[in-house]
Structure formats: C-alpha cells, structure tokens
Amino acid sequence: MKILGISLFMFISLAGISLGIDFIKGYELPAIRSLNPLYVMEIPELAIMYLLLLFLFVDPVLSFLQKKRNRKK
Numbered sequence: 001m002k003i004l005g006i007s008l009f010m011f012i013s014l015a016g017i018s019l020g021i022d023f024i025k026g027y028e029l030p031a032i033r034s035l036n037p038l039y040v041m042e043i044p045e046l047a048i049m050y051l052l053l054l055f056l057f058v059d060p061v062l063s064f065l066q067k068k069r070n071r072k073k
Helices: 002-024 043-072
Strands: none
Touching: none
C-alpha cells in the first residue's frame, strides 16, 4: 500500500510539474484529446500494448482456473 501511495504521489507530482512548465511556456490545452496517449499511438505500439495487457491478465486467470480444477478432484 505504501509503494502504491508513493508511486501515485510521484506520478501526480511529475505530471503537475510537466503541465506547469507547459502553461508557463504559453501552451494551452486545445482539448482533452491531447492528454490521451491512445490517439497518438501507431499500430505496432497498440499491438504491443494489448499483448502486454493480455500477458498481464492471462496468467492469473489460468492459475485461478487450474486451482479451481484441482479443488474439484
């Protein structure tokens, strides 16, 4: 929990500093679309992102199903 809190604090701090520097330099956000990284990603980048997300979720699901099958036997 402590690691998650520190990570969240660091993310908010760094994002605030980055946006603060942009506003000081005179950059204005034209729309909220500019903050979404999915709009600027290309096809290979999207494929790699979805593949990594798939690997992230498949292993716990397969582990859960294997434990569930072993309990029934």
